[in-house]
Amino acid sequence: MPHHSASQSAASSSPKQTCLDDLRQRILAMDIAPGADLDETALSAHYGVSRTPLREVLQRLGGEGYVTLSENRGAKVASMDLAQMRSFFQTAPMVYASTARLAAENRSPGQIAILKEVQSSFATAVASTDAAEMALHNHRFHAEIGEMAGNAYLSPSLRRLLIDHTRLGQMFYRAEDETDRTAIATASAQHDQMIDAIEGQDPARAVTITLAHWDLSRDRIERFVRPAPLPLDPTEPQEAANAL
C-alpha cells in the first residue's frame, strides 16, 4: 500500500510531522470516524515510521483532544456523543467571542496577512464546492484568530472546540440545497468582516460579527441534527417545513 500523502503543501517535513499533521487532518475531515480505534502497528506501517514515534504522536493528539487514550487499550478518535453536544453549544459562543476580542486587541500585522491568505484559500474552496477543503480552511481561519488572541489559557479550549466544530461542519459544508449555499456565502462574508474588524482593532465589532457567525453555524448544525420533518402535505415543497 502506498503512503497516504498529505494533501497540503507541507513540503519536506519529517515523516513524524507528516504523520501528526495528516492524522489531525483526517480526523477533522472525518476521514477517520469519531470513536474509531487507531491501530499502532497499522498506522506505523502506513506512515513509514516505527511504533515509538507513532505512539508519541498519539500521546500528543491525546493532549490536543483529537483522540482519547486508555491504558492497554490503545487510542480512539474522540467521540462526539450527544452529551457533549450540549456542552459544545454552551461553551462555544463565550470562547469564540473572547478570542475575537483579544485577537482584535493583540493582532500583529504579519498575522493579518496570514489570516487574509487563509481566507483566500477558504473562498477558493467555497467556489469549487469542496466540502472537506472548506471545513479545513475554516478551521485554519479560526485557529489563526486564536493565535492572534495570544492567550495561552484560552487557546486550549478554543482548540478543543474547533476540532468538533470542524467535524460537525463537514455536514454543513456538504449540504447541497440553495439555502445552505447562501449560508456558506454569508459565512465567508462574515470572515471578511471579521478580518476587517480585527485589522481595524475594533474588539466590539469583532465580537458582534463572531457571534453572528456562530449563530449562523449553530442554526445550520441544529438543522442537520434535527432535519426537516417530512412535509405533512406531500405536495408542498420541503423548504417551507424547514423554515420553521
Added chain:
Amino acid sequence: MPHHSASQSAASSSPKQTCLDDLRQRILAMDIAPGADLDETALSAHYGVSRTPLREVLQRLGGEGYVTLSENRGAKVASMDLAQMRSFFQTAPMVYASTARLAAENRSPGQIAILKEVQSSFATAVASTDAAEMALHNHRFHAEIGEMAGNAYLSPSLRRLLIDHTRLGQMFYRAEDETDRTAIATASAQHDQMIDAIEGQDPARAVTITLAHWDLSRDRIERFVRPAPLPLDPTEPQEAANAL
C-alpha cells in the same frame, strides 16, 4: 540517589503513572522551577523507567500544559513570564465562574463527597501551615469542581489556568504575616461556601462565591508581584505601607 517517592497515598500504580503524577506534582509545587529543562536520561534513571515511556510522559505533560516541547531541544517546564500573567488575569475569572455555574448544575452526589474530602485535606494542610500541601489540595479542589462541570470544552482551559494558579499560589500560601493567614482562612471558608452552593444546586451563588474567591486570590498574588515598598519612614511598621 534513591527514587523520589510520591508523597501522596497512590499505592501500587505503575512506575510510569508514578512518574507522571510525581512530575505534575513537582511542577505544581515549583520543586522544579518554571523554565527548567527536563533531562530525559536523568529522569528515566530517577524514576526507574526507560526513556521510551518517559518520553511519552513528557509528551503528555506537554499536551496538558505542564511543559513545552521543542524539536531536538527537549522539554522545559512551562514558563511563567509576565506577558502571560496578563492573559492569566484576563481569563481566569471567566473560566472559573463558568465552571462553577456548570458544576452547580451538573454535580453528582458522589462528586460532592469527593469534594468534601478534598476540602478536608486542604483544611488539614492549612492547620499544619504546610504551604506545598495547601497549594496542592487547593489544586485538587478546583480540579474536582472542573470534573463536576463535566464540560470537555471548558476543562482544558481550566486545567491550564490551575497549573499556573497553583504555582503562583505557592507564594501566597507560604506567606507568614497575619494578613496572609487571615486571607488563607477566608479562602478556606469560601471553599466551604462553594461546596454548599454546588451541593444545593445554586449556580448564581456558586458563581458569586467563586468570583469573591478569585478576587481574594488575585489580590494576594498582586501583592506578591508588587511587594510592599520599603517604608519612607523606617520607624513606621511596614504593614501600613502595604495597606495601600
Added chain:
DNA sequence: GCGCGACAGATTGTATACATGTTGTGCGCA
C-alpha cells in the same frame, strides 16, 4: 586578537526486540 569552521561530547530521535496484558476462540464439562 578576532572570527569562522571542524571536531567531540552530549542529548534527542528512531528502530527493533522483547515483555506484558487483553481478547477471542474452542474445548470440556455440567
Added chain:
DNA sequence: TGCGCACAACATGTATACAATCTGTCGCGC
C-alpha cells in the same frame, strides 16, 4: 445446549541499541 476456563493470537507497553542532531570548544586562518 449453555456456561466457564484455558490457550492462542494479537495489541499494547518497555527496554536497549543505534542514528541524527545540537552545542560547546579548540584550532586555524585572516
